[in-house]
Amino acid sequence: MKFGKEFRVQMVPEWQEAYMEYDFLKTLLKEVQSFQLRTRPPAANPVGLKRKLSLYRAFSGLTQGTSDYTPKSPSSPDIEKQPILVNSVNLDGSQIYQTSFLMPTVEGGEYELLFFRRLDDEFNKVDKFYRSKVEEVLKEAQMLNKQMDALIAFRIKVENPAGWSDRVADMTRLASDVAASTAALAASTPSGARSSRRGLQVMDVIDEGQSMHERSNESNHDKVEKESDNTGQKEVQKPKSMIRTFRPAPLEILDNVKINNTLATPRSTIKNFLKVPQQTELRFTRENLRKVEEQLKGAFVEFYHKLRLLKSYNFLNTLAFSKIMKKYDKITTRNATKYYMKMVDSSYFGSSDEVTKLMERVEATFIKHFSNSNRSKGMRVLRPKAKKERHRTTFYMALCSVLLNLDMEMDPKTKDYKAFTELLPLNVLIFLLIILLLPFNMFYRSARFFLLTCIFHCIAAPLYKVTLPDFFLADQLTSQVQSLRSLEFYICYYGWGDYKHRQNTCRSNTVFRTFSFIVAVIPYWSRLLQCLRRLFEEKDPMQGYNGLKYFLTIVAVCLRTAYSLNKGVSWRAIAWVFSAIATIFSTYWDLVFDWGLLQRHSKNRWLRDKLLVPYRSVYFGAMVMNVLLRFAWLQTVLDFGITSLHKETMIALVASLEIFRRGMWNFFRLENEHLNNVGKHRAFKSVPLPFSYVEDDDSDD
Numbered sequence: 001m002k003f004g005k006e007f008r009v010q011m012v013p014e015w016q017e018a019y020m021e022y023d024f025l026k027t028l029l030k031e032v033q034s035f036q037l038r039t040r041p042p043a044a045n046p047v048g049l050k051r052k053l054s055l056y057r058a059f060s061g062l063t064q065g066t067s068d069y070t071p072k073s074p075s076s077p078d079i080e081k082q083p084i085l086v087n088s089v090n091l092d093g094s095q096i097y098q099t100s101f102l103m104p105t106v107e108g109g110e111y112e113l114l115f116f117r118r119l120d121d122e123f124n125k126v127d128k129f130y131r132s133k134v135e136e137v138l139k140e141a142q143m144l145n146k147q148m149d150a151l152i153a154f155r156i157k158v159e160n161p162a163g164w165s166d167r168v169a170d171m172t173r174l175a176s177d178v179a180a181s182t183a184a185l186a187a188s189t190p191s192g193a194r195s196s197r198r199g200l201q202v203m204d205v206i207d208e209g210q211s212m213h214e215r216s217n218e219s220n221h222d223k224v225e226k227e228s229d230n231t232g233q234k235e236v237q238k239p240k241s242m243i244r245t246f247r248p249a250p251l252e253i254l255d256n257v258k259i260n261n262t263l264a265t266p267r268s269t270i271k272n273f274l275k276v277p278q279q280t281e282l283r284f285t286r287e288n289l290r291k292v293e294e295q296l297k298g299a300f301v302e303f304y305h306k307l308r309l310l311k312s313y314n315f316l317n318t319l320a321f322s323k324i325m326k327k328y329d330k331i332t333t334r335n336a337t338k339y340y341m342k343m344v345d346s347s348y349f350g351s352s353d354e355v356t357k358l359m360e361r362v363e364a365t366f367i368k369h370f371s372n373s374n375r376s377k378g379m380r381v382l383r384p385k386a387k388k389e390r391h392r393t394t395f396y397m398a399l400c401s402v403l404l405n406l407d408m409e410m411d412p413k414t415k416d417y418k419a420f421t422e423l424l425p426l427n428v429l430i431f432l433l434i435i436l437l438l439p440f441n442m443f444y445r446s447a448r449f450f451l452l453t454c455i456f457h458c459i460a461a462p463l464y465k466v467t468l469p470d471f472f473l474a475d476q477l478t479s480q481v482q483s484l485r486s487l488e489f490y491i492c493y494y495g496w497g498d499y500k501h502r503q504n505t506c507r508s509n510t511v512f513r514t515f516s517f518i519v520a521v522i523p524y525w526s527r528l529l530q531c532l533r534r535l536f537e538e539k540d541p542m543q544g545y546n547g548l549k550y551f552l553t554i555v556a557v558c559l560r561t562a563y564s565l566n567k568g569v570s571w572r573a574i575a576w577v578f579s580a581i582a583t584i585f586s587t588y589w590d591l592v593f594d595w596g597l598l599q600r601h602s603k604n605r606w607l608r609d610k611l612l613v614p615y616r617s618v619y620f621g622a623m624v625m626n627v628l629l630r631f632a633w634l635q636t637v638l639d640f641g642i643t644s645l646h647k648e649t650m651i652a653l654v655a656s657l658e659i660f661r662r663g664m665w666n667f668f669r670l671e672n673e674h675l676n677n678v679g680k681h682r683a684f685k686s687v688p689l690p691f692s693y694v695e696d697d698d699s700d701d
Helices: 003-009 013-018 022-039 047-056 109-159 164-188 218-227 233-244 250-256 266-273 286-332 337-346 354-370 375-382 392-410 412-437 445-459 468-478 481-495 510-538 541-566 569-594 616-632 647-679 694-700
Strands: 084-091 094-101 257-259 691-693
Touching: 003 022, 003 286, 013 109, 013 286, 013 647, 022 109, 022 286, 084 337, 094 109, 109 250, 109 286, 109 354, 109 691, 250 257, 286 337, 286 354, 286 375, 354 375, 412 445, 412 481, 445 468, 445 510, 468 510, 468 647, 481 510, 481 647, 510 541, 541 569, 569 616, 569 647, 616 647
Parallel strands: none
Antiparallel strands: 084 094, 257 691
16 A cells, blocks of 8 residues: 555544645646656666666675765855755744745746745644644643542542541641751751752652652752741741642642543432532542543543554654655655755654653553553553444345245244244344344343433433434434334334234224324434423533424424324325425525525535545435425325336335435535544544532633
8 A cells, every 4th residue: 555545544534634644745746857857868778677687796795894984074065055044033022933845946946946935834733733632632731630630539438448538637647747847957057068068858748649650859959948948037937938839748639639520410400400409519429430430531541542543643754754855856866855854853743752651651551540550451441442333134134024924924933933934023123123132242232221321311311411322313213203103113012912813903903093193293203302402501502593493393303203094185185285394494494504504505515514425426316316306205195007016015115215324314414524623633532531620610700
């Protein structure tokens, strides 16, 4: 694989605009090369022939003499023939780099000058972005420092190691005695003698948090000693400054800490709505300690992932600058790579090692505090390997069940097993439900529990904060109305015993007819409540319009269900009007808001500025297909008479088309969401932290 393709593959998708434009710089070099080919034709002897002839030269040996080596002076011809000169310039308080092309008068020099201008623009862009991201991770590291201080203190309070309280009291008392003795000695010692006590170290209170920080107090000690050279009143005040250099006991941190209620529950939502004050005092229980450790563990994993991507960003861009400069040297036969890469290596982007140091420190902290000092276990969590998902078994089991059922229907030898034949779909459904609810760690337990959690959030929509997985799943359920109705039919068909006689008496049952409305409305009602929750929290009017779309769909679905049960011209007319309105509204919302298309002033007319699929015809075809499939289900209401298929067969066909439309919708919906994340450089999920400090809240206020 060529480097250009590998470079694009290994990019962080959300940061792709911040990477060096390698392909564009290659096009500039191709212009330089094409100009040279026009003005200076290639030599008659090709490069391949030269390489072939070199195989027949006399072997020069593995070692060469170095007696004739003479070092080059600064005024050597190589320095005088230097093609470029890179300078650092301060512009508006920020440091940028500018390359001066020292051969502008050579033939075709304007092409090379343009290349270096764009190369500087790309490097300054990369350097600025890297600086900003390093500043972000350093600030986040400071927050994690404080979180670890609180965690260690919380752990001490809960686990209460044997003799810890006595040891802390003894150490605190000893530190106070040392401070008092030092103060008395400083008051009675002449200033000249005090200058010889530079080696005196102030004892600090030993705590568990020291392993997290390992911060040296030597600078503070030197400052204290310098202050001790002063006379008069300052000598009397010296003990106070000495005492301030002591680190507080770890348990004192808990006085300024409160625990965050990051787990949203219906109870907490109702309390927030009613503005009931939340209980945030610390409860020192092992259950709370486990929750805090799990939250902080997830924060460290996400933080380490961010550091890894940032390090990869640095490596890939450095390699890209080296590659493009080597291509420049190869085309122009100049030796500019070493001069430009020297600037890259000496810049902040090339010389900063904060990310590497942070990664090492995070590894050490995570292994000690969250992996029981087991390095292999800790690194497996920090650097998980991607699992290969296999879904063949699931699809083959669904296919085999259908074929088996058909075989038992058509085989004359099994006509006596009609009841067992009818029970086969029910057994498959029960088997799938058992696997879904299985509590054991098998069959993708984390994925199954995540699905169950999202389903519960959809059912209790207004009581939970709406996240992307929640409303995305609710959108999928709106396309599964016929599946939910089939589940309702299963309950009636098997519960009332109709399967024994192969008869369907469900439609004449009042309860079944009532639940036909309820089941059809549940997915849209859940989505409506999610929109109302986001409207209340985000104050975004677009969520209100989105909720109106689902409300109109609810009305249309209810009228369509009423028409299918009651028939009649009036029911058909009302169902047709509301179905058409809901369909037009939903189609427009799909194309404009969910997919981000139909932008008149876009550079891709009637689409959007950024497209992941290189062929614009795919987007136009998807829009036409979405409109047709949106209106396809009106056939079940209006009955155009364009087909002679059975009604139930037509319903199954339309439901299958809706599933296909939803799959297509998913692709372009996620593409639009991804491009929105790219525009804001959002490459990571935000992980809530377990603790908050009182002084931080005061500063925010």
